[in-house]
Structures are given as structure tokens and as C-alpha cells.
Amino acid sequence: MAQSEFVFAPLGGIGEIGMNLSIYGFGDERRRQWLIVDCGVSFASEEQLPGIDLIMPDIRYLVEERKNVVGLVLTHGHEDHMGALIDLWPRLDNVPLYATPFTAALFEAKRLGEPGAPQIPINVVPLRGRLTLGPFDVEFISVAHSIPESNALAIRTAAGTALHTGDWKIDPTPLTGSKTDAERLATLGAEGVLALIGDSTNAVRDGRSPSEAAVAKTIAELVRTAPARVAVTTFASHVDRIRAVADAARAAGREVVVVGRAMERVVQVARETGYLDGVQEFRGADTYGYLPPDRVLALCTGSQGEPRAALARIAEDEHPDVALSKGDRVIFSSRAIPGNEKAVDRVINGLVAQGVEVITDRTHLVHVSGHPRRAELLDMIGWVKPQILIPAHGEALHLAEHAELARRASVPQVVVCRNGDLVRLAPGPAQIIDQIPSGRLYKDGILLINAEARTVASRRRMSFSGAVSVALALTDQGALAADPEIELFGIPEADASGASIADIARDAIEEAFESMPKPRRRDPDAVAEAVRRAVRSAIAQRWNKKPICHVHVLEV
Numbered sequence: 001m002a003q004s005e006f007v008f009a010p011l012g013g014i015g016e017i018g019m020n021l022s023i024y025g026f027g028d029e030r031r032r033q034w035l036i037v038d039c040g041v042s043f044a045s046e047e048q049l050p051g052i053d054l055i056m057p058d059i060r061y062l063v064e065e066r067k068n069v070v071g072l073v074l075t076h077g078h079e080d081h082m083g084a085l086i087d088l089w090p091r092l093d094n095v096p097l098y099a100t101p102f103t104a105a106l107f108e109a110k111r112l113g114e115p116g117a118p119q120i121p122i123n124v125v126p127l128r129g130r131l132t133l134g135p136f137d138v139e140f141i142s143v144a145h146s147i148p149e150s151n152a153l154a155i156r157t158a159a160g161t162a163l164h165t166g167d168w169k170i171d172p173t174p175l176t177g178s179k180t181d182a183e184r185l186a187t188l189g190a191e192g193v194l195a196l197i198g199d200s201t202n203a204v205r206d207g208r209s210p211s212e213a214a215v216a217k218t219i220a221e222l223v224r225t226a227p228a229r230v231a232v233t234t235f236a237s238h239v240d241r242i243r244a245v246a247d248a249a250r251a252a253g254r255e256v257v258v259v260g261r262a263m264e265r266v267v268q269v270a271r272e273t274g275y276l277d278g279v280q281e282f283r284g285a286d287t288y289g290y291l292p293p294d295r296v297l298a299l300c301t302g303s304q305g306e307p308r309a310a311l312a313r314i315a316e317d318e319h320p321d322v323a324l325s326k327g328d329r330v331i332f333s334s335r336a337i338p339g340n341e342k343a344v345d346r347v348i349n350g351l352v353a354q355g356v357e358v359i360t361d362r363t364h365l366v367h368v369s370g371h372p373r374r375a376e377l378l379d380m381i382g383w384v385k386p387q388i389l390i391p392a393h394g395e396a397l398h399l400a401e402h403a404e405l406a407r408r409a410s411v412p413q414v415v416v417c418r419n420g421d422l423v424r425l426a427p428g429p430a431q432i433i434d435q436i437p438s439g440r441l442y443k444d445g446i447l448l449i450n451a452e453a454r455t456v457a458s459r460r461r462m463s464f465s466g467a468v469s470v471a472l473a474l475t476d477q478g479a480l481a482a483d484p485e486i487e488l489f490g491i492p493e494a495d496a497s498g499a500s501i502a503d504i505a506r507d508a509i510e511e512a513f514e515s516m517p518k519p520r521r522r523d524p525d526a527v528a529e530a531v532r533r534a535v536r537s538a539i540a541q542r543w544n545k546k547p548i549c550h551v552h553v554l555e556v
């Protein structure tokens with residue numbers, strides 16, 4: 001019998017920030033059992049992918065292998081780790097899900113907020129819990145992060161143990177969530193760790209991340225000294241930050257008004273799960289207008305510049321309950337996720353134009369990342385002492401820096417892989433042994449489409465250079481029965497000399513048609529192709545852009 005192998009494969013989250021989904025396999029080549037870790041999304045930018053909001057990993061391989069999948073474990077409740085679950089779980093035919101209490105409650109609240117979402121049961125695992133799933137023994141180890149209950153997973157098999165760090169940092173003084181359980185990690189290291197699959201997000205940054213306590217202090221000072229109204233925006237799921245804001249408001253004699261659905265949802269989940277114990281009650285947005293300016297603090301969604309979120313609407317002066325004006329202060333207790341910078345700047349400019357003072361992390365310690373910097377990465381390597389290190393959760397640069405750091409810290413084997421690589425962890429030296437099908441899905445309206453389909457590419461072409469539609473009526477004698485019908489979409493009406501583009505297209509059509517040999521004119525496909533080329537090149541001469549052209553030939 002072939003020896004059982006322990007393998008790892010990322011289907012998303014490597015070489016990119018977002019859409020984390022990894023699988024661990026155990027067994028021989030003919031039959032492996034699989035454990036899925038996380039099921040996240042990433043956010044599309046409007047310019048690159050017009051009309052697409054979310055990107056998720058293509059899980060066709062897991063759909064095929066469904067009978068060998070023993071479960072799906074969530075490390076924590078961020079969208080880049082669980083945001084694809086509502087869309088993808090139905091394809092995985094009731095695969096059992098596991099998460100700690102806050103993550104499970106946050107997921108359930110999100111699911112209830114999404115019309116038409118199916119029932120999705122989650123098995124709740126206690127903090128520091130441990131469970132057996134097929135050949136895998138999975139232990140949850142608490143780590144500090146920017147949401148309560150982030151977990152590293154110790155995945156033990158007969159061939160060795162992998163530590164999947166999930167998202168983590170070291171914060172000796174968090175306000176609400178857990179500290180990183182260094183003691184447990186060191187115990188695991190003493191037991192022996194084969195592979196460390198680790199968060200690389202901040203591998204380019206030296207030193208250590210500041211603590212949430214330091215951020216809380218800055219926020220308290222900025223709220224205390226604010227002359228009039230204060231609004232604070234942060235990631236809705238950042239409960240530590242919500243607590244810091246609440247404490248700052250209380251110390252300054254201000255009421256906290258919660259503005260935005262996502263923030264209301266997280267506040268409710270955090271209260272139910274005990275993460276806001278001891279924090280004063282918050283008020284609804286409808287009370288904002290009744291409170292004096294120096295007695296109110298609005299806690300808003302929209303730190304990423306999302307156009308429909310509370311802060312963007314306030315910046316446009318279009319929010320039904322909340323308005324700001326000259327002398328008020330807005331604190332961005334956040335940082336723009338790459339790709340969102342322009343949207344955030346738009347909101348900031350809208351506020352500044354209203355005379356509002358805007359404070360960001362460019363000048364004040366009002367935000368700190370939830371990911372480990374280099375000194376923290378070295379601490380993790382020191383605790384765990386892995387034989388193999390695989391950088392995960394990062395773009396190419398982050399992975400390379402993490403790999404280099406690990407080599408310098410004398411980790412015996414470092415494997416930099418890509419989505420779809422199947423890495424053998426044991427037995428024998430770690431190496432990429434195969435490729436498994438991987439890719440991306442786009443959420444387009446309510447459909448999931450394959451990224452390789454031409455849909456979005458042709459939509460982007462249309463958005464860049466428009467389209468022209470031509471209808472021709474062709475007699476069986478090969479003559480035009482009427483003037484061609486031409487419609488332009490997203491194309492200028494006239495060229496630089498003022499000549500109508502539609503007329504230019506019409507002349508091109510007639511010229512192309514007449515220059516065809518007579519017998520060819522009876523072939524509708526040949527006519528359509530000749531006309532299409534002629535129209536595109538005639539428009540390109542006057543515009544320097546080639547539109548999409550569709551020619552419809554009717555035989556009459």
C-alpha cells in the first residue's frame with residue numbers, strides 16, 4: 001500500500017489579498033480526504049471589472065471531490081475568509097461547517113440580512129476547542145486580530161502537524177478580543193510542527209504593530225478635544241475599535257449613535273456574544289438630530305468609501321438622519337483596502353468641502369493593522385519551529401518577503417506556491433507535486449460566472465469604446481432592400497470636423513457592399529463580415545477607437 005501523504009493546496013488568497021480558501025489533504029494519490037479552511041471573497045474594482053462586486057475562488061475541484069471532503073472550518077469572520085460561503089456552500093452539498101461562537105453568530109446575522117439566502121447550519125466550536133474530522137485532528141488556537149475570535153488551526157495528521165495561522169498579530173493589550181496564545185503555540189512547537197502556513201500581509205513592515213490600547217488612547221484624545229459633532233468610521237466587524245470609540249464617547253459625555261446596517265448588525269452580535277459587556281447602550285440614528293453637537297458621536301459604516309454606506313451619504317449631504325457641517329470632526333479609524341483609495345478620497349473630499357475636519361491614520365495613530373509585522377513573524381517561527389514554511393495571505397511581494405525572512409531565520413524548507421499548486425508536506429521533502437483546477441468566479445447580479453467567460457471582457461470593451469449595431473435587409477438577388485439601420489451606443493455623434501459618425505458608418509457600409517463581387521452579395525455571412533470590418537475601420541479613422549460592431553442581415 002502506498003504511504004499516506006499530507007498535502008496542502010491554496011485555491012485562493014495566495015498572490016492576492018482576499019478570497020482565502022485553502023485545502024489540506026490526507027491519503028494516497030488515488031483517494032485523499034480533504035479539509036477546507038475558509039471560504040472568502042475579494043472586492044472587485046469598478047474600472048477593472050465593470051458591474052462586478054465580488055470575486056470568489058472557483059471550487060469546481062471540491063465539487064468533484066465532494067464525497068472526500070470532511071468539513072469546512074472558518075478561522076474568523078472577515079469577508080475575505082467567509083464572504084463566499086452563502087454563494088458557494090450550496091454547491092458543496094451540505095458540507096459540515098465549523099466556527100467559533102462569534103464567527104457563527106456574525107455569519108448567521110449576515111445570512112438573515114440577505115434575501116433568499118439558504119439555511120446554512122454551522123457547528124459551533126468553543127474557543128480553544130478541538131475536533132476530529134476524518135483523518136484530521138483540528139485544534140483552534142486563539143490569536144489577536146482586528147475582529148473577535150480569530151483562530152490559528154493546528155491540523156494534526158498521522159504524517160505530521162500543520163499550523164494554519166489564519167490572520168493574526170501580537171497585541172499584548174487588546175481591548176476585547178483574545179491575545180495570541182503564545183504559550184499554546186510554544187507547546188505545539190515542542191510537540192513538533194511539520195509546516196507553518198502563515199499570514200504574510202505585513203511581511204514588508206519592520207518591527208511590531210502598535211496595540212489597540214494605543215489607538216484607543218488617540219481616539220479618546222481626539223473625541224475629548226472635538227469642538228462640535230464627532231463621527232467615527234471603522235470596519236464594522238472591528239469590535240475592539242467599537243469599544244474604544246464607546247469608551248472615548250463616555251469619557252467625553254457623548255452618546256454613541258450607530259449609523260449603518262452593517263454596524264448595527266455587528267453591535268448586536270457583539271452584545272449577544274459578550275464582546276461589548278460593560279459598554280453603554282447605543283442609540284439609533286433617528287435620535288441624532290435631537291442631541292446637542294457636543295453630546296453626540298456618530299459611529300458610521302463606510303470606512304472604505306462604499307457609495308451606499310452611511311459616511312458616503314453623509315459626505316454627499318444625503319443621509320436622512322445624520323448631517324455634518326463646518327467645525328465638526330470625522331475620524332477615519334481605518335485604512336483603505338488596496339483598490340478602494342479613490343472611493344475613500346471621494347468621501348473625504350465631500351466632507352472637507354462641507355468644512356468638516358477629517359482625521360486619518362496619515363497623521364494620527366487612529367488605526368493599526370491586524371496583521372503581523374516582521375518581528376512578530378519571527379516570534380511565531382520561534383514558537384512553532386516549523387520544518388516547512390509556506391507564506392500565505394498576501395500578494396507576490398508579501399509572500400517573497402515572508403519567505404526570505406523565514407530562510408534567514410533558518411527554517412529548513414520554504415515553499416512559495418500559487419493558487420492551484422498541490423504541495424506535498426510529507427513524506428519526503430516538501431514540494432509542489434501537481435496542479436489542481438482553480439480560478440475565479442465573479443458575482444454578476446445574482447449569477448456566478450466564470451472569470452474566463454467573455455462576459456466581463458466584452459463589457460469592459462464596450463465601456464471603453466462603445467458598440468455599433470447595423471441591420472441590413474438583403475434581397476435574394478443580392479441587393480439592399482432598404483437603407484441600412486444604424487444605432488450607436490457610447491460613441492460620439494460627430495467627428496472633429498462635425499461630420500456625423502452614423503453617416504460615416506452608412507457610407508462605409510454602402511462602399512463595402514458595392515465593392516463585393518455580385519455573387520458574394522447573396523451570402524449573408526460574407527456581407528455581415530465585410531460590413532463589420534468596414535464600419536469598425538471607418539469609425540476608427542475618425543475616432544482612433546474601434547467599437548464592437550454587430551451586423552444583422554435580414555433576408556427579404
Ligand SMILES: [Zn+2]
Binds near residue numbers: 078145167
Ligand atoms: Zn482577517
Ligand SMILES: [Zn+2]
Binds near residue numbers: 020393
Ligand atoms: Zn484575511
